[in-house]
Amino acid sequence: MADTRAIKPLNKDEEAFLRALGRVMAYLPRVVDADMAADQPITSSEYTVLVHLSEAPQNHMRMSDLATMCGLSLSGVTRVVKRLEAQSLVLREKCPDDGRAWLAVLTSDGWTCLKQAWPTNLASVRRHIFSRLEGCDVSAAAKVLERIASGD
Template sequence: MANPTTIKPLNRDEEAFLRALGRVITQLSRVVDADMLKEQSITSGEYMVLVYLSEAPDNQLRMSELAHACGLSLSGMTRVVNRLETRSLVLRQKCPEDGRAWLVVLTSSGWTQLKQAWPTNLASVRRHIFSRLEGCDIPAATQVLERIALG
């Protein structure tokens, strides 16, 4: 680990950026979740699991791949999948190629929930994110976020 006395302190702009990024990270999922839960019976995180499964071949992914795609730990993904499985939106089955791995499969009820939740999610992200990015270079902002993204 680096010695704190040799690390250059953040300048005012860097500190402001770091604090703003922290607020976005903590508040964005909270406000989108509130919108989703008010109109749908699903959180934004659960919605994203359904989205990733809908885009996957045969609408299924290994639990570990799904966790990585959603930025969750395997135990965190297990909790989300448990909630979705209880509502019959996904099902879990052993991976035929690797008996140690589990597949998460989108069900027809999951497809229905995804289609119903899509307009709510779209309106929420437009209101909370894209309405505030007018005039911004979105592809450039995406590149910056991808460079920052860990993993």
């Protein structure tokens, strides 16, 4: 436990940033999910899993790696993959290199679903995020968010 006497309190700008970041973290998943639910048979978290699998070599990933890429716990990604598997969009297979591990594999139906969902997701993130970043250095913002997300 840190000695709280040695920790400098947040200044006004830092406090405002932290509070706004918390609101964004709660707001974005909710509104993107609502947009996806209105037009698509998958949620935004399911979409994210399909995207990462589509970008992976041979369209498969270890479940633990997929969880990390999606910002989910292993149990969270397992639940998402099970929902996708029930829709025949993803398969789970034993990892040939490690009998304890499982792979998530994108199916051809998963590819089709991803292609159909892409315009809805794109419109949603453009409306809720990028339309509000005019005049901002998006590249610099992405680097800052990556530094925060990496934990370094």
